[in-house]
Amino acid sequence: MSPEPEGWTFAASTFNWTPDIIAAEREAADIVCSIVADGVTETVELEAGSVWRSFPSPADAEVDALHESLTAVGGTVSMVGLSLDDYTATLRPRSHDERLAFLSPQLRAANRVGARGVRLPIGQAGHRLLDDLLPLLEQYDLTLYEEIQGQQAPSSPPVTAALETIDSLASDRVRVLVDVSLLMPALPVSYLERLSAAGLPPDLLSRLDSEWRDPATGDAVTAFLRSGGVPASIHTLYMNLLIRFGRSPVDDLRGVLPLIGAFHLKFWDLDDTDARVSAPLADLARLLRSSGRPFAGTLTSEWGGHEWLDGVDATAVTRAHLALARTALA
Template identity: 35%
Template sequence: MPTLGTTLFSLTPDWRSGAGTTRLLDRLAAAGCGPAIEVVGHQSWRGFPASSAEDERAFRDAVDRLGLQPAALGVYTDLHRHRGRSLTTDEALADLLPQLAAAVRLGFPLVRATLGMQPALLRRAAAAAERLGVVLTFELQGATSPDAPAVRDVVELQAASGTPFLGFTLDSSLTTPALPHALDTALTRRGLSADGVAAVHAAWAADGPVGPRIGRALTAVAGLPREPELATLAAGVLGRCGRSTPQDWAPVLPLVRHAHAKFWDPDVETVRAPHGAWLAALTEAGYDGALLSEWGGHELLDRDDADALAVTRAHHDLLSTLLAQRTAVPA
């Protein structure tokens, strides 16, 4: 059965207010939001992946002291950091390798990367991860489809190599019954009318690929004084609220090595049904890795609207209930 935990990304408001990594680990453990943890490398340590030996030792000491379990380290390769050109395969690999090595030093068995590596880079990155003994996963989230080329690339490489060090991080945002209420709040605060908010919802609910649906949403915010902010919000959230089902992903589930239970609204009851469905699908597929609470509402709401740790604690209670219900189901 999955092990519950939290990604420290959920506590982004605390990062912004100056809290350090070990302080956040203390708060998570005290709130009972472990034992599994995910950390985003570049968010957590200055100079990552060249973080100091002192910082790395403090992290490992805190994990041991608090009884936490490092589950995943978020790694990123910015392919477009140079104006006018993308990184070459050699440059991108050189950027990624120190992050994989940092994961090993910090005690993480797995890293979570962004889906979409080109095949040449994917092959070399997977081989490097296997040499280091760290599992390389790519996140499936939002409007990603099971037949997307980037998904097929990972599936085909894993099938050809048979390596256990390559797979996916599954994010429950693949199944989103409705856009979050928090988005309405964010759009309204930035000057979008009730009719405009309704138009964004209608665009998301329309038939067809996500790209044209996002385009329709952007027309609802066009010309407004805060159009850039509104457009970023609308496009970002619509692209991360998928409408597939666990059944759509059944062939891929054996390759899931890590999982996020993503939610946006402080009212955690809004995700009871989709999170229950994903938990059922994962356990039926034999998944026994980490299932991490991930609150994205801090991207849409002010800190005074909701306390990130309190919301996470409520979400943990919900996940615990759903997991207990799965355990009680007769075989």
């Protein structure tokens, strides 16, 4: 018997298998179907740009083939991660009509593959585009989730403005997806080890290890970046400290709960030292149960650690993470 409350659906994102998809030793569709066939989960979240070669206008035949293959192994699609390229190939900003036209084929594909939702970054669409997307969302029976993650704290002006826009639409067709990278009490052990191996100063490493949620640590991260001291080999990786790793407390979500329809259970590795992986999930479970509003939605395992971890089996790590998540959320 499933331990999760009624209305909770656990899923896995195909993003976890990004290295396998890039390696292209198997077709992307075969990798997606193996997630279900190998018993990791029955529900998957697709990244449109990585699973369909015909993206950004997915061909019906390619979409239908994936749908049929997934159905054959007992799988379903929770949502599809869309892409909204705001610039043309000549770097000209897309007009409103061009933005709508860019998304329309992806919505059609999400419907054909059997998805219940689609996803965009918080605030990217904007009020006018959301207004014009609503009829398409109705037509295709989809919910659009705008995602907040990392350092996009709900109280920050851009996120607050986007949340107010969603609320003003007064439509269940547009909801919020929260990535728990927003709630990190500490940094991933494997990430700190990678920074250490690259030669980051011991004093900064110590602060990152023990004082991640201290605002002064954020100031130190920015100051070191501006000093030019970040080794070139980890410059991109270092930017996670400014973008992808958040430090918000779970109570910051309390006022947003009525708008939340899904969660990304982001993890980077499974080293749960000081409960750095499980604590945000346990805190989230307490918040959901104390809200007085039963949560019904998808909780999706999403692994970001393949950015710096090589040779890790995505199937094994995702299966282990879902087990950990179920325990923490219970």
